[in-house]
Amino acid sequence: MAAPRNISVSETSRPVLPRHAKLKFDETRQVWVILAPERVLAPDAIAVEVLKLCDGVRSVGAMVDELAAKYAAPREAIATDVVAMLQDLADKGFLTQAREKTS
């Protein structure tokens, strides 16, 4: 029933924001924010780009492919950065692993 927390991010992970964390564009301030209990965070442009891809369907590998193509950058470098960033977000509780809905 419970979402797996404490996830280890790899290229096969399919991360998604947990229910308590909402990514939204704040029209008043014209910035992207992550809303979580007792916290409002302002992800930078790169983090926003990656987080928007975290839909629980895409694998991290697919996300890296997309970003590497979009920015014509070496895949390996992007993979290292993206996995490190997502792992950090996961450790802080802002990402979880996609799962089958049971309720």
Add this chain to the structure above:
Amino acid sequence: MSEILADHKTTDPGDGLAALEARRSTAESFGIPLAVLAELTHRCPLQCPYCSNPVELDRAGSELSTEEWKKVLSELAEIGVLQIHFSGGEPTARKDLVELVRHASDVGLYSNLITSAVLLTREKLSALADAGLCHVQISFQGNEPIVADRVAGLEQSHQKKLEAARWTREVDLPLTVNAVMHRQNLHQLSDIIQMAVDLDADRLEVANVQYYGWALKNRAALMPTLAQIEETSRIVEEAQTRLKGILAIDYVVPDYYALRPKKCMGGWGRQFFNISPAGKVLPCHAAESITGLQFESVRSNHSIAWIWQNSEAFNRYRGTAWMPEPCKSCEFREIDFGGCRCQAFALTGDAGNTDPACTLSPKHEEIFRQAECEAAADNNRFIYRNFAGGTLETGGDDGA
């Protein structure tokens, strides 16, 4: 209005999540409020002796109506507030809670329910989830019923909380366990941490009591010993490392044993405000304890935006111009804003003084000694919170 946002706890830089406040840090400016604490009612089945509500509670008859709250929620979203914390008293004592949560969702607010949970049912939680509630925070008074029910002043409360916490996770709502800590339950901290893990909570707040209002009345019965605080810090740090990625733990240190004052509310009138059950717009939930300040109401002719920007109470302690020494020339003046105005008022009689939690306050040494003395005296009898101004705990064993 300038724009200042902040991660109002702590953020580790370098994770792609920058605290927005870093963009503008001058104290003279203030931003669009980030979050609002809506005290829907002061009614509560619990009688906790450290309740954060004012000693003079708002009566049921003065509470804002459903339509008034809905108008408030719409207005908050319009001015750029991002989060609404439904609190009390006990917010679930309001029959219109689901309707208010749904309205908050409709206008785009992130909603959090801060509850004692004893009135919750699985059906109610399910309805709240369907209405778009984003998060539930349940307070616990201990890890087992003997201590917990005594502190809450309500039999069976601990059992009901455990049940409601399980239902919360069953309906897939995220859960924070809020553990209010003091001398008479700090020995249970390790077990409370394990309880939070067992309940599948996402987050645990280890919140040492803050001494305003009811808690100030009960300070002698609640004040921890210095040895307890040192042990608490050790336990929390160990658990934070061990439970990384499983349970996030936020830790609130008790002011009286601190060296630097807390940046209370992120600074007076900078990021947050509170709306009382009767509709008063307050810089914080304890602000009414400061006599001599006039607070505007949402029932007045003024908009909430006007009150935030222009009311005397909000502007009185904004920025740094109001500060006396030692704050005025202090290098930390824009970091902690001189600490907490309510605490300065409660302990020095002047809300404009430096918060005595700060070592630079002339009163610091005195309150530190006082805390040590009260903790050592070990007088454990509570004054329970109620509409009658408080009731002294009965029992011949001094409550221990």
